[in-house]
Amino acid sequence: MKFLALVGRTFLRFLEATGRFSLFAWYTLRHTFSLPVYWRQIGRQAVDIGYYSLPVVGLTTLFTGMALALQMNAGFSRFDAANAIPTVVALGITRELGPVMAGLMVAGRIGAAIAAELGTMRVTEQIDALVTLSVNPYKYLVVPRFLAATLLMPLLVLIGDIVGIFGGFLVSVYMLDFNASHYITQTWEYLEVHDVTSGLWKASAFGMIVALMGCYNGFNSKGGAQGVGAATTNAVVSACILILITNYLLTGILFAS
């Protein structure tokens, strides 16, 4: 009996959290498409989320591309298919690893920062102060982060794609004795626009997830420094899990044929 009660209670709490999150997402969307717009805030977030994430995303995809080339070489050389390495690296990076790795890194960098900042603003009553100053905290705090992450993640991933493919190129040419121009033609030849755009759609969805989880957890944090810590952890963990699940679902949808 006790066990059933526990299951019931957990389930109810899950439903409640889902409901609250849905409401939060709905408010965010509604305020995204209504006036006033705080351009200065949007610009600030764009720089923070887009520009300052470049090194992290670049390094991640660079080494991912390099490792991918090495692994593929180990596998393909067993049945004499090393020629396929450029194509596999390009597809792997643009379709899967670019967006997913960038998404996870940005979840760690941006999701945590958003949750910690908004959480601190919540527990120090800065969000209440915003309200009393007649500024809607969704518009002023949530929407700029949401927009910046959703719109700039694809750009970040596009750059990440290029860097990742370049990583594969470096390893292939300097360690696996590939011919450089041959590698480049192979990549161009077999890479389709859809491979890249599908990854960019994913990136946008991941940016949305990171911003929403960060803002939601920060917004609802309570209880001082400890509460802010918990909110930050929740934001990062839930964003990472959601990114992986969404990635699977989107892969199914985008490549359904």
Add this chain to the structure above:
Amino acid sequence: MHRNAPKIALEGVIKSFGSKHVLRGLDLEIAPQESVVVIGGSGTGKSVLLKSILGILTPEQGSIKINGQETTNLSGRAYDDHLAKFGMLFQGSALFDSLPVWQNVAFKLLQVQRMNRKDAKARALDTLAQVGLTPDVGELSPSELSGGMQKRVALARAIVADPEIVFFDEPTTGLDPIMADVINDLIVKCVKDRGITALSITHDMASARKIADRIAMLYDGKIIWEGATKEIDHTDNPYLNQFIHGRADGPIKMQVHRL
């Protein structure tokens, strides 16, 4: 007193957090351009009272009227109009640490009234001067200020946009006695010159005597005493007497272990 048309009228306000009953049927009326001070022990719900009037917290029951209009359950444009009437000094200052001091003060001017930056800054620096802060403080970040300076910045932010009603949640706590008196004078001046209605909370009886037209005492979720400031020394209310004389013995029991 203008009992007929109160600026703020609370009736039977009830607010709980879970099983914790904070306000238990609170009644309070404040006339236009009156300065009322609410006193009461720590944790009795004074800050909750202010936040309930602002609508940051929603009471479970009761009526809160501003200018005769019911304000519990406002939303959208009506809620914005409601908030536009208020200035609020938060107990913990609640300054935005991502913005320099002058932008904190000018926040409403810049973001809501869309004043141009030069004028907004001039007005912010002017208000900072009124609370005894020099223009160079305006360029600092709030985290670079002492607690007392933060309080004064928060005070400047509360009054800069000429609100009709200002709430001061412990405006002089953490200030030295001289600066506390400067702030008291400033609050009195705001009420007299600008015609604002002020509701303040303080533990500092000297400050209460100076800024209040009327004093109300909150205890156990209700206003148990209210009257003109000069009456507080001639009352036989045992709770009020204990509070203003700061005695440990009396009807108000603190939840502490005696050594």
